[in-house]
Amino acid sequence: MRTGVIIAGGYSTRFGDEDKAVASLAGTPLVRRVADRMSGVIDALVVNCRPEQTDALRAALAGYDRPMTIAEDTDRDEGPMAGIMTGLRAVEAEYAFVAACDMPFLDPALVDRLFERAAGRDAAVPRVGDGWFQPTHAVYRASAMADACEAALAEGSHKIIDPLFTLDYVVVDEDEVREYASLDTFENINTPEELARAAERLG
Ligand SMILES: Nc1nc2c(ncn2[C@@H]2O[C@H](COP(=O)(O)OP(=O)(O)OP(=O)(O)O)[C@@H](O)[C@H]2O)c(=O)[nH]1
Numbered sequence: 001m002r003t004g005v006i007i008a009g010g011y012s013t014r015f016g017d018e019d020k021a022v023a024s025l026a027g028t029p030l031v032r033r034v035a036d037r038m039s040g041v042i043d044a045l046v047v048n049c050r051p052e053q054t055d056a057l058r059a060a061l062a063g064y065d066r067p068m069t070i071a072e073d074t075d076r077d078e079g080p081m082a083g084i085m086t087g088l089r090a091v092e093a094e095y096a097f098v099a100a101c102d103m104p105f106l107d108p109a110l111v112d113r114l115f116e117r118a119a120g121r122d123a124a125v126p127r128v129g130d131g132w133f134q135p136t137h138a139v140y141r142a143s144a145m146a147d148a149c150e151a152a153l154a155e156g157s158h159k160i161i162d163p164l165f166t167l168d169y170v171v172v173d174e175d176e177v178r179e180y181a182s183l184d185t186f187e188n189i190n191t192p193e194e195l196a197r198a199a200e201r202l203g
C-alpha cells in the first residue's frame with residue numbers, strides 16, 4: 001500500500017493574501033491538481049494543513065477518488081518539516097510519497113519509480129544536478145521519516161534536508177529522473193505570476 005502526503009500548512013507569503021493551496025489553476029484548486037496528478041499511483045491521501053485551512057481544503061478535494069484524511073498541525077509555524085512529520089504520522093502504509101501543495105506538474109511515472117527505489121530503504125529522494133535535493137518530492141518510510149523529523153525538530157533544526165541525512169536513503173539522480181519525467185515535475189508555484197504562467201501552459 002502506498003499513501004500520498006501533501007503538505008499545505010504554509011502561509012503563502014510570496015503569493016499574497018490568498019492561500020495558494022486553494023488558488024485556482026486553470027479552474028482547479030492547486031492542491032486538487034497536485035492530488036489528481038498522484039491519484040493513479042497511491043491508495044490513500046493525507047493532507048497536512050493548519051486547522052483554519054481544513055474546510056477549504058476539504059471542499060477543494062471533495063469527491064477525490066482515494067480515501068482522504070486531513071492531518072492538522074498542532075504546533076503553529078513550525079515549518080514544513082513539522083508538516084511532513086504530522087502528515088507522515090497519519091499514514092498507515094509503510095511508504096508515503098510526500099509532495100508540497102504547490103507542485104502542479106508532478107509526474108506520476110516518477111512517483112511510481114520513487115516508490116520502487118525506496119523499497120527496503122528509508123527514503124528515495126531526487127537530486128537535480130550536484131546538490132539540489134527535492135525532499136518535498138520524495139518517498140519515505142513513513143515511521144522512519146516522522147521519527148527523524150521529530151528528532152531534528154527537538155534539536156532545533158528547521159532545515160528540511162537534515163532529517164533525510166539521518167536515514168538510509170537512495171538518491172535518484174537527474175539522469176534517472178529524466179527517464180521518467182521532465183524537470184517540470186519539481187516546479188513549484190510561489191507567486192501569482194508563476195500561477196498565471198502555469199495556467200497558460202495548461203491552456
Ligand atoms: N504544515 C506546514 N507546512 C508548511 C509550513 N511552511 C511551509 N509549508 C509547506 O511547505 C511547502 C513548501 O513551502 P513554500 O513554497 O515556501 O510555501 P509557503 O511557506 O506557504 O510560502 P511562502 O510563505 O511564500 O514561502 C508548501 O506546501 C507549504 O504549504 C508550516 O509552517 N507548516
Ligand SMILES: [Mg+2]
Nearest residue numbers: 102188189190
Ligand atoms: Mg514553494
